[in-house]
Amino acid sequence: MTDREREFSQLVKDNQGLIIKVSxxxxxxxxxxxxxxQEIVLQLWRSYDTFRGQSKISTWMYRVALNTAITLFRKKTKSPQTDELMDYHHRDYVEDDDEKQQQISLLYKVVKMLPKMERAIVMMYLDDLPYREIAETLGISEVNARVKMNRLKKTLKELMEKYA
Structure with a gap:
């Protein structure tokens, strides 16, 4: 394994939570x-040499991960869907507190109901990314990111209450 491969492997390991959330x-x-x-990791590897450090590594990773997810999402929506929305089970990395797990599960369920751009905004907001970074990642203005998130808070609250 080359130094570059080791460096990339460590980068993925350090940021796998970001990739898991998008997935x-x-x-x-x-x-x-x-x-x-796996597809996100592959796309990250393919574009790793193009990362120039002009943004934070997490911003770059979010951009690649979201673009990959959205591209695959578009391809899948062209074919008939037979899956039920939200057949989700928690993994070992989620705390073992039942009430907290139920809240997290409900949050994922309602976030998945949002359009793809709004999902990305919520995910990055929940990761405590500054609005500037959210805007840069999604190619929107910082003001637009703030306005969208404020509207999304209300929408999420309503959906959480409806499905609780």
């Missing part, structure tokens, strides 16, 4: 989630 929000089954995770 969860844009898939409906464990198999699809795993496939998307």
């Amino acid at each position: 969860r929000l844009y898939t409906n089954s464990t198999e699809d989630e795993q496939d998307l995770f």
